[in-house]
Amino acid sequence: MRRIRALVTVGGEFVGAAPDFDVESFWLNATEDVVAHLEAVLGVPVSVLRLERTTEARRSGDLVVYQVEAEAMPRVPLDRSVDHDFPDHPLRVPWARPGGPRSLVEWADRHVTRTGPAVQVKTWHLSCVYRLPTDRGPVWAKAFPGFVADEAAVIALVREVDPTLVPEVIASEPGRVLLADVPGEDCWNPTPEVIADVVPRLVAVQHALAGPARSRVRGIDVPDFGLPDTLLHGDFHPGNWRSSGVVLDWADAHWGNPALDVGRLLGFVDPASHPLIERTWADAWLAHRPDSDPHQAIRHGRHASHLLGALVYQDFLDHIEPSERVYHEGDPAAERAKAQASLP
Incomplete structure (x- = not known):
């Protein structure tokens, strides 16, 4: 269980804090439940840009504060009792800046035909991941930083030997990859x-x-x-x-x-x-x-x-x-x- 505080920005400008709420997920980089709650409360599409602060990374119940970008002014009043600014940082990844998540989805939309809203599943310094419903089934858009390997290039090497060991790459460019869905479940306890x-x-x-x-x-x-x-x-x-x-x-x-x-x-x-x-x-x-x-x-x-x-x-x-x-x-x-x- 995590206690969430969302500091909402529109176009990079702080417009207020949403009421605090709880989510079940323990993982700080898991955003799907956070986004779903905020969109229901605020009445506008949102995405999590970045982790602003937290008291402790691995203790249930601690307050987790995110910078959240709304695509338009929320339809409900927000708390402006404390002002916030969000100065840039030279190590900030592109998808943690205003417009970053939207840019990833717009890029993916150029390669697939989407049939419903894109869902932000994860964001942190290592990746931003969206699940997109399409006419070919779910696909996954992922942004990644320059200090990790080019996934599309690595997957291409592996596919030359065993195409069934890796996901299908639908599209890629530096720092981004669009992957077909892979059936099954994660194997934290493999049989x-x-x-x-x-x-x-x-x-x-x-x-x-x-x-x-x-x-x-x-x-x-x-x-x-x-x-x-x-x-x-x-x-x-x-x-x-x-x-x-x-x-x-x-x-x-x-x-x-x-x-x-x-x-x-x-x-x-x-x-x-x-x-x-x-x-x-x-x-x-x-x-x-x-x-x-x-x-x-x-x-x-x-x-x-x-x-x-x-x-x-x-x-x-x-x-x-x-x-x-x-x-x-x-x-x-x-x-x-x-x-x-x-x-x-």
Whole structure:
């Protein structure tokens, strides 16, 4: 449960605060329920621009304050007892500025025929995501910052090997991608069947895309144990899997040792699943590289994935404006502690 305060702007000018309200979602970047409530109360279309402040990122019941953009003056009086301004910040992402979300939807509309209102599902420093109903079913418009990978380009590489492992790209341009819907559910607790499906298919793609060694990402080195440098997903936790076998969110993709991906996965799942994941991943690599030692690679990959996580989270903190740091404050230190605890 979160307590929400919306500071409403029209054309970048503050017009008042809406009455506080509660939403069930715990995630600070989840906006669908926030937008639905405000549109019902204010009587005009709105979008969440950015997180203005919050008292605590991970405690239920704390006050969360958003800057919210209304497309027209609200049809109800708002609280103007306290004035607010919203100075720009050099690290602010384009979709957190006035007109940013609308620009993303207008771009998507040039590529699909929409049959209903676009729904803002998420916004934060890493992405702004809309679900659009269209004559071809739901599609997903996503904006992303320049310090992450070009998802469309990465998906195109994977599709050359296994088009069923990634979503269909309908359109893309720098900083934006429009994706077809993917059936199924997110797999935060993947079944053995899903593990047995997704893990070997990623390995097959990585084996096919392997090439000459390149510079290690962010200085993280893993002994190769006979495994190649290849394309990594970068955030291969099961929340980025769909039960239909498609892997989403390739924004953290990079080049390196594939043990980093399985290490990331093991850090997210129930320890009871670890033996199955390790066996499935190792058997898949042995089928492609019989002279490799994937079991030893796993031992190092679990440790190195936390070192990489610390650097990635610090990279986020270095690239985001102060009000958004609450999402990742403390994460680099937490990952370093996990790395220390997982020394091979």
